[in-house]
């Protein structure tokens with residue numbers, strides 16, 4: 464069984480958001496176009512969202528109270544649970560998404576495998592329950608949450624493919640390094656499956 468994981472395609476990670484990644488809104492549109500043509504190729508489509516606590520540094524993940532974010536370990540506040548910034552970007556058609564994963568409640572959480580579904584399962588359990596043997600990964604940001612999620616997927620033993628045409632990274636150098644790291648870990652890195 465083949466599944467698709469859509470990582471953190473949320474307003475705050477797209478243009479106009481508090482931690483905007485260039486190309487984020489376009490990625491959301493490309494994923495929707497892709498799903499219109501290819502959703503039938505997947506037995507399961509999962510989407511993750513960063514879902515942080517309000518009025519908290521989330522254990523230092525948010526730079527608050529005048530602190531400057533270093534954009535490595537600390538970030539501007541983003542994706543506060545229930546906020547507009549935490550919503551999926553409107554360019555992403557949510558009707559294709561079968562399972563929703565939330566992560567980062569009160570702490571940093573780059574990997575969707577650290578999250579939990581609305582019915583209380585881990586992503587690893589979800590994939591196992593659905594007998595998924597191959598996972599395609601897309602989303603934002605290539606150099607952080609896509610990287611961490613794809614590496615964790617690979618650790619579960621399934622085949623992992625990152626489709627870079629539907630990913631956006633924060634910076635060129637860290638994105639290139641992330642793609643190299645993914646390949647070293649045994650993930651396939653391709654532009655698209657077309």
Ligand SMILES: [Zn+2]
Pocket residue numbers: 513515524541542567571572
């Ligand atoms: Zn976060």
